[in-house]
Amino acid sequence: YLWPNPALDQVETILYEILPGTTGIASFVQPCDTFTGTGGTTSGRSNAADWIRTAYHDMATHNVTAGTGGLDASIRFAEEQARAENAGDGFSNTLTVLAGFSTRYVSVADTLALGTVIAVEECGGPQIPYRAGRVDATEANLPGVPQPQDPLQSHIATFAREGFTQTEMISLVACGHTFGGVTHSAFPTIAPALTDPLNTQSVAHFDTTNVHFDNNVATEYISGITQNPLVVGSNDTTNSDKRIFGSDGNVTMQSFANSPDLFASTCATLLARMLDTVPSGVELSDVITPMPVKPTTPIFTLDGDVLKFTGRVRFWNLTANANRVVLLLWDDHHGGVRNSTLLSSLKSSTTYPYGVATSFIFGNSSDAGLSLDAAAGIKTMRFSVDGELQDQGGVGFAVQDGFAFSTTSCFFGNNATAQYDVAVRVLCFYSLAVLTQCRSATA
């Protein structure tokens, strides 16, 4: 995609500027046994598992023929959560955290998808290609989530209705059930009550590494040592994983037990498809990859006749160069082309899970080059890195200098109230509508 795109710019930051344990969605799945519901980390449960199950249950109402249902956050409606097929409080726990990351550009359904991607990636799993643009449902979907007591033929039919083959069903269930387990309060006949201070919600885990993505769900199943309550549960009627995993003579599960890489790559593909299963008519973006050059927070301030331009530009995975020269070039409204060298003293680098971001601040007070002639203004930016032009394939980075805060803006005495004087660009000069003398609250 091309910058600026406020929606995708925001998602790109969420996906790639992840510093585990600090802020954002990732901080809720780091460490991976983090659980923000009752009992915290000693509950036996985890946010990561809740989030992945929630995304599946939200998607599982999809009807590939009718084009209805899918990942559309309809699970947020009480009517859906009250259904037997959605037993447990995992959905409300999930929404309490993830819906808080929804913005005017990121739907709740997108946050559910992001939650799955980030939980899997942060907890040992593969990178999952992410597309943006899910649309939130305005009412509950029809029922349709599979349940443990359903017969195998019903499970096969349910996954076919969702758009997945039998082999994909086996795989997707294994990909999900590498996390978490069955909770006693939601399924008392499957998960017995325990008296374990480190598992206070009595969760019968699907494998021995229940907060980690790995193929142990397959190796333990194939080697016959699994404690998966949906395989070796005392009531065979609810042993749905046993029926599903064994439905092709264990061929798929054996292949996963043989190869952690095959398991990871299959799960990356199928979880992406699960998250991209949306009602017909919803158009998702292309897969979001890190922007090689990404300006952020461009801000114009009018100081008399001078237009101050400040901002930041982030370069992704630059090759090392001790003599690096980075230029900001810009076209003004009068046909002029100007440039300014971005100072290495205003450079910073951050290493993220999928790459290194090198950022330059421009327009800082020590960088006098970005005091612009207000009449000429600025239309488009480009960057030059060690002589190589970065201009989004000739399009440039469009900026709008149609509005600028005036330096006459101010806070009043107690800083609780502010006055923003906004100058509007009219043809070739700025018209400042409110030219008030700032004063203290008591003046």
Ligand code: HEM
């Ligand atoms: C026939 C299909 C499936 C059945 C019958 C089934 C059944 C169940 C049951 C009974 C639980 C226990 C829930 C609780 O106690 O809160 C569970 C948990 C879970 N399921 Fe499934 N499941 C199926 C498919 C899937 C799929 C396709 C995924 C995701 C790709 C998935 C992901 C999860 C996760 C992550 C948990 C753990 C939740 C937690 O520990 O809080 N399941 N599943």
